[in-house]
Amino acid sequence: MKKLWAEHRGFIVFFALMFCFRSAIADWSDVPSGSMKPTLLEGDRISINKMAYDLRIPFSHISLYKIADPARGDIVVFDSKAADKRLVKRVIGLPGDTVAMENNRLLINGQKVDYQPLLAGDQLELLPGKNHSLRVNSPSSRYANFDPVKVPADHYLMLGDNRDNSADSRVIGFVPRNELVGRSRGVVLSLDYDNYFLPRTERFFKELK
Template sequence: MRTVIRFLARNKGFITFMLCMIVFRSAVADWNVVPTGSMQPTIQIGDRIFVDKAAYDVRLPFTHVSLMHLADPKRGDIVVLDSQAANERLVKRVIGLPGDEVAMRDNVLYINGHASSYAPAAYSGIHDDLQDPARYAIEQLGDVRHAVRLSANWPSPASNYGPVMVPADHYLLLGDNRDNSKDSRYLGFFARNEIVGRSRYVAVSLDPDHYYLPRKHRFGTALD
């Protein structure tokens, strides 16, 4: 027991620092590894994204208990959530807000009866294109615009979906890689309290196709 006390006394500065870092990462900011391609081309496999955990709530550390409500997710936000339905942490984009009617027809997104517009776009270095060539487009509805990936060979059965009404305190989330994403079309609506933060930047990126070498051009990349 005395040995433990002496160890704690000698290292109290380091221990305090580590505890503060753990609390900070739990409640304020963290980074998240993205191992799948469901958000390509916006987020690439191997990206480490910065997560602002205080974007929407001040939470009790290590819990989902909100101590102070700051804001609600907006359409177009990229959010990180602890999904009970998927039993894992997910990164998706907010598409449907509470009260919205959402539908898809041949991968064309409709919100409250209004169809999104699509402008052709070009992207390179996307992992899934090695086996599944795709077309890319900038999807826009109102002021919200972002890139989506649409498979050329294997369109998803969920490219036709809805219409559904988003219930109160829930959100409809989709991946930008529309034909290769486990999202609300399969898992249902996501509760507000499952959303733990918002991501707007890539912190670090490592390329799994090239021995995890750094993709320096993606460091600090803004996520639109």
């Protein structure tokens, strides 16, 4: 071990620091499904700011210092215990909010969210303080309605932008704050899974809304 350390300590220290950096400061994540279409596509690789909300002990979810709270409309990466995997969704309901959905139209704290039509049948959802694209396939989907629910303290209501094809808080429930990994605001690169994994260069370094 001493010989190994003496010969390769530079590489060992480099990789240790790199893993700590990716664990606690910044990382990237693949998008494996279409639950966030049209914002994110299968094959996108997104950046993750792991210090957006908390300074954490590397390789853990233990917070040393709270930096900020998630804002409505943030695209958040979290390790869901309920789903038993890492997910990417959008923050819709903040702690204390009352949220309902009627025919794929949100009501937040009793106020109806406005919607505007976009090209290709997509919509623009005008969340308070944040506008973003949305995909709705059928107003009669089993996901299209839920009764008013109040978001508990230290929890968030998350929804996918592809509303009829997203296993989000309508399936897994509210997301605890301590499951959050970080916030994403950009696509780093993108590969087209349906076209021989060729790069989608138009999506490289694309800012997310």
